[in-house]
Amino acid sequence: MHLLYFAWVRQRVGLGEEDIAPPPAVRDVAGLVAFLAARSPGHAAAFADPRQIRCAVNQEFADPTTPVGPEDEIAFFPPVTGG
Amino acid sequence: MTPRVTVQAAPFDLAAEMTALLAGRVDVGGLASFVGLVRADEGLAALTLEHYPGMTERAIAGIAAEACGRWPLTGCTVIHRVGRLPPGAPIVLVLTASAHRAASLEACAFLIDWLKTGAPFWKREEFADGRERWVEAKAADDAAALRWAR
Structure with a gap:
């Protein structure tokens, strides 16, 4: 599973990307967030308030119930502020 | 007609882009343009825009x-x-x-409104006094907020 972090999520985690192999119990975005929050102090800071986090699975906007699997590219980031 | 979508660091040439859109055509009655600029609010010294290479281009192409x-x-x-x-x-x-x-005009407004909320870009502000902060999404943008509670 390939993870990408952007903006302040990247700054708090301390990484722009990483490859991980979560346990099989992690089946969706919400489960992945809970798993990641326990991974390091930086991750914990980034995911402290999941309501402030948005997610994309394979470059499509996702929600907490979106399934995730070992081959997926999953990105976490704050609400977007373009334009 | 395939929209032209580009994410780039370099400046763009408004006149050249307009000319390119009209080249060889006599069926165009209106060409609408919107240019968004960095506004120097509260002593802003610079704005840094980050994007998600790949997804950002795909998302803009989809809405275009x-x-x-x-x-x-x-x-x-x-x-x-x-x-x-x-x-x-x-x-x-x-x-x-x-x-x-x-x-x-309507399509131009539609596109710029959508770019605010639907394309993965993030802005970080730097101020003259050295402060830095990430721009927060507007409350209106949060209508589509994800709910993470299980």
Whole structure:
């Protein structure tokens, strides 16, 4: 599973990307967030308030119930502020 | 007609982009343009735009295609800049061409509104006194907020 972090999520985690192999119990975005929050102090800071986090699975906007699997590219980031 | 979508660090040339959208055509009655600029609020020294390479281009292309489905456009260009930009610098260009003005103006407004909320870009502000902060999404943008509670 390939993870990408952007903006302040990247700054708090301390990484722009990483490859991980979560346990099989992690089946969706919400489960992945809970798993990641326990991974390091930086991750914990980034995911402290999941309501402030948005997610994309394979470059499509996702929600907490979106399934995730070992081959997926999953990105976490704050609400977007373009334009 | 395939919209032209680009995410780039370099400045864009408004006149050249307009000319390109009209080249060889005599069926265009209206060409609408929007240029977004870095505004120097509260002593802003620079704005840095970050994006998600791949997804950002895909997301913009998707909404540009939707605009082309809703309005009879003859041409559509979206250029969004990334990187560190000083006050006054152009950030984003939207061009929409159509036989009639209403379609071009409405499609242009649709695209720029959507770019605010639906394309993965993030802005970080740097101020003259050294402070830095990430721009927060507007409350209105949170209507589509994800709910993470299990």
